Amino acid sequence: MCSSGSGWYSPHHAWTLQCDAGASSSVVPLVWQPFFNSYTGLSSRALRLLENPFQDFGAGNPKEWIVPMVWAGFRDALTLPVCWSPLKKMGEVDTLLVTSLIPDHRIAWLDKQLDGPGRKIVIFHDAIPLQDGNMPSFGKRLYENMLALMARFDLVICVSEAAEEQLKAFWSEKKISPALTQALNWPVPFIGQRPSYQAPNFEEKKLLYVSRLKKMKNHVRLLEACEKLWHKKLDFQLELIGSEDVLESSQILNKIRKLQGKGRPVFWRQNVSEEELHRTYRESTFTVFPSLMEGFGLPIVESFWHGRAVICGNGGAIGEVSKGPGTVVADVTDVSSLAEAMELLMTDESRCQTLSEEAYKRPMRSWQDYWQELKPLLTS
Secondary structure, eight states: OOEEEOOTTSSSOOOEEEEEOSSSOOOOOEEEETTTTEEEEOOHHHHHHHHOHHHHHOOSSGGGGHHHHHHHHHHHHTOTTTSOOGGGGOOTTEEEEESOOOSSTHHHHHHHHTTSSSEEEEEEOOOHHHHOTTSOHHHHHHHHHHHHHHTTSSEEEESSHHHHHHHHHHHHHTTOOOOEEEEOOOOOSOOSOOOOOOOOOTTTTEEEEEOOBOGGGTHHHHHHHHHHHHHTTOOOEEEEEOOBOTTTOHHHHHHHHHHHHTTOOEEEESOOOHHHHHHHHHHOSEEEEOOSOOSSOHHHHHHHHTTOOEEEOOSHHHHHHHOSTTEEEOOTTOHHHHHHHHHHHHHOHHHHHHHHHHHHHSOOOOHHHHHHHHHHHHHO
């Protein structure tokens, strides 16, 4: 029997999968339930919320999910028979897959469960918090505890080779006996058929950056590079799509407002539907992704999916996923280098067109492809 689930009570999801290696497997969704301090099953209401929060609550963005999610969790806590824990019945042939591990009190709970029967697998996304100067020291200690716990799993699936190297380096530095690891890159995050190729919108010059507003994402340098080009009388607009970070977005938002006050065409949307995201990619001329560090870099793959050239760096996971045709490499720590790369694609239509076509020709992996690679790892 198999099962998958998420931390539906908050925007931070913690997925688990329990799987039987037998011929007739089934999936059971689990969720970390803070009111029980345990992973539990999901009520029908919680499952509906998990599968489609927009439809159930009409929420326009993740912030609007928090209250109904917490309330749903509390209601489930009052109906103990509904919130059963399949993990108590886990046998030697079953597999537990934790698809996102958060460094909170579930770490202590899992620490007590890992010696039980069955196979335990966790997905590792990145070690960015350890290298982020904006992360408080107590947050880093919690994250280190989480990475140490991962070494006790039977297998750690890393979303990129760069993430795998970072995790192994941490274990080596802390003299922790390592777990087995396997790099398995993310597929294109979209469901459905790939859109037909559409030539880049060169006439209107629309630049797109999809990323959460965090300092590590390097928005300020990008905005400064754009200002250099606007000062040179280049006619273009910058579209930013990404959620606000409570602790880190103020500097970025202040920079955006100052540029808008000067009449610069820079626009920010915090949350968009998938349809709006697709449309914005199609209407763009090319995308920029000046992020300093990523566990993988999904917006780069999204750009390729839509046939759009990408300006980005070439280090770590970003270089891993972007290596090949359809990209322009820039020093993302240098404003002038970013500006030069953007000016190249804005002033050379032939170059922009060629890179867009190359991006669209890149092979794309689907969720079905991903599952075919993941499935053997769950039972081996």
